[in-house]
Amino acid sequence: MLNKEIENSPLLIVISAPSGTGKTTLCDNLCLNFSSVCRVVTCTTRSPRADEVDGVDYYFLNEQEFLARVQNEDFLENAFVHGNHYGVLKSEVLVKLLEGMDVLLNIDVQGAASIRKSSKDDLILKSSLFSVFLCPPSLEELENRLRGRGDNSEEDISRRLAIAEKEISQKSFFDQLIISSTREADLETIKKLIQTEKTKRNKR
Secondary structure (H helix, E strand, O other): OOOOOHHHOOOOEEEEEOOOHHHHHHHHHHHHHOOEEEEOOOOEEOOOOOOOOOOOOEEOEEEEHHHHHHHHHOEEEEEEEOOOOOEEEEEHHHHHHOOEEEEEEEHHHHHHHHHHHHHHHHHHHHHHHEEEEEEEEOOHHHHHHHHHHOOOHHHHHHHHHHHHHHHHHOHHHHHHEEOOOHHHHHHHHHHHHHHHHHHHHHOO
């Protein structure tokens, strides 16, 4: 648990990693371990599933509403994935940061680049941004992890590895790099990185 002094410096924590590295599990465990870490509700144009609630799981928008928000530059980042739009609202992130919460975004390399660009013109976002790239030990190890899932075709594995190689080439643009090991080790590493970063910023 973070102590009170450290909690006084909220972070916008952006975590990126190639598919199959364990990014989603790491983010889930981070939220479970730190009460100060929260997610934000994102927008999407896809239809809600039976158990999903508007404003809780997502903000469900039609395409016209979403594109209007893009035009208004309301999004910190947005992407078109599998036929649907997804976006993180700047307002959602800023409200949480101003409440003293650490905001965690599980996002791809392209999204992280968009956030870096968007944050340049906003003092709060710029001062709180902390980006981490979770990197597999090797492409061979990543391939083993993808095969271990048992639900990826050969074509899908080849596609994911090709994308991963391009994503790994962007690792130098992130504030910190974690070479993925076990789930437990990855969690301990990022916890220490966050604590160190928050302590450093409180001394400024």
